[in-house]
């Protein structure tokens with residue numbers, strides 16, 4: 001089942017591991033995914049970031065052929081989904097909503113069972129692959145333990161091990177650190193990095209900005225079913241508006257001078273403790289604002305006593321809050 005119009009269209013963008021066009025999913029009247037155009041570069045670690053209920057899992061389920069789109073197109077590894085599901089799925093490892101394990105079987109026995117069900121997996125190497133997958137997720141010591149005695153974090157790791165049983169071109173991980181303690185979270189991050197270093201594209205959803213910042217090269221931001229931003233982490237950082245912070249006792253004069261320079265200050269917060277009557281004036285810097293040294297010169301020239309002055313790029317968090325109107329949980 002190769003060739004045809006599907007492959008021809010996909011060949012237009014062979015650099016993408018996942019590509020969607022106007023992908024839409026409705027549940028009755030509810031629009032869960034609102035016409036999104038995802039572009040996941042091959043070789044990237046793509047963080048699919050968004051608050052709970054923003055449509056991440058639904059998108060992933062449609063990508064993997066677990067749910068049908070209401071409209072739009074999905075291509076995974078250059079092929080049409082769900083049309084080419086049988087060709088695509090053996091090349092994709094997925095951890096979505098935790099696979100069902102038999103509680104009365106050991107972790108290793110569960111992996112054996114699942115691997116046997118995969119007709120693309122060579123039986124001769126099964127035992128070695130199961131061992132290696134358990135080692136990679138740090139479960140070698142619990143290989144023979146029954147899954148009913150596993151903690152939530154251990155089950156999550158076992159789910160990851162399933163995705164690692166065979167080499168894959170693309171790994172799709174839905175909230176892989178859910179249920180893991182900080183140590184487990186670090187290990188998953190390291191695992192994702194080592195997989196990416198080996199050339200696997202990793203698509204990982206998360207509601208934790210800090211997590212995405214630490215392990216991803218690219219990010220797509222979902223908000224209420226819409227993809228509100230997408231690109232490399234660097235691009236998104238650059239797109240954030242810089243902010244000026246000025247510590248001065250001459251607030252009114254500072255605001256006037258800033259306005260003259262085209263910079264509109266935010267409302268001033270109370271004076272910081274011990275700042276000797278000075279207050280912090282902050283302002284977003286428009287794209288064509290004068291250079292910081294010009295602003296300082298203007299302020300000094302207008303008689304403003306400048307006790308502190310910084311210009312800092314917006315943090316990714318500020319950028320995302322601006323995009324989604326919501327805060328993200330920040331992993332500590």
Ligand SMILES: Nc1ncnc2c1ncn2[C@@H]1O[C@H](COP(=O)(O)OP(=O)(O)OP(=O)(O)O)[C@@H](O)[C@H]1O
Nearest residue numbers: 027030032050051052053054055056057058059207
């Ligand atoms: N099977 C379903 N039937 C009806 N509504 C659904 C169904 N699955 C998801 N939804 C709704 O679609 C919206 C998107 O849900 P989805 O699970 O994709 O979000 P999410 O970003 O993955 O959130 P979470 O991190 O909480 O899983 C939600 O409002 C949800 O209630």
